[in-house]
Amino acid sequence: MSANENVLVGCIGGSGLYHLDNLTFVKKLDITTPWGKPSSPITISSLPSGDLIAFISRHGPHHTITPTEVPARANIAALKHIGCQAIVAFSAVGSLREEIAPGHFIIPDQIIDRTKGIREDTFFRGEGVVVHSMFGEPFSRKLNEFVAPKVEKILAEAEGNVKLHTGKTVVCMEGPAFSTRAESLMYRQWGGDIINMSVIPEAKLARECELDYTLICTSTDFDAWRVGEAPVTVEEVIKTLHTNAGNSRAVAAGLLQDVHDVVKEGKVLDEIKGSMRFACVTRADVQPEAAKKKFSYILPYFE
């Protein structure tokens, strides 16, 4: 790669966001990880400065992968393996709150996991090695705090003066069907503010790889909780998806250089980097060699 240096920042695009703007294409990487192939080839592009950014389309370039089937382990492992230290992911979400209107942006800081246990949500299962990552704060607090004011400023300058909400809780459901009214109302009582189908296991796997992970969400609908109004449909989601994707591209274009720079300086990494060093309960001398080799793809402690 005609690199200024490594690819330090990975970007994952969600529904409606299948490419980024204001970048110069460098190459596509067709990687196979020990956990299979990512959702899409990884597009490596350069920012105007020459610094490199990696991009993966979560549901594939033509949206052919369901939320349950997203190869999240391969996506995260591939980004880690090529040198990424931080991930800026995007997601289209439903709103569980009156004040979060379609079109608004949200950077959540908590997750309620309502997936059904059918997704591969850890690198450490079936390998004879027991690892427990810390996940009390599922997003990178420092990266969230770094990006929020920048996103707010970019949105204030964008058409429509789009609002940004921070400090919210995202519910992650299995799908693919949307929630029932009863579920939607229950999520509100639980403290959920927005809902999607993709933050789990992405956030867990990013943590297992010691990646700083932030999720920039765009609201597309009011889910199913508003009594007297029709529950969400794909038709409704698609109505706002296009505008939201345009705004997400503007956010990415205005944000990624700053994220790259702060990651390069090591400023946002001091909490999560190193967090897996003592997460393994299984003694090194009883860890199977094959497992160690596999894990060395994503973490230095198994080398």
Ligand SMILES: CSC[C@H]1O[C@H](OP(=O)(O)O)[C@H](O)[C@@H]1O
């Ligand atoms: C198209 S509506 C449901 C779908 O949209 C969101 O995808 P993503 O998070 O990748 O933007 C949501 O999580 C569901 O997968």
Ligand SMILES: Nc1ncnc2[nH]cnc12
């Ligand atoms: N209402 C909703 N529920 C789950 N995921 C979504 N993505 C966009 N809107 C959604």
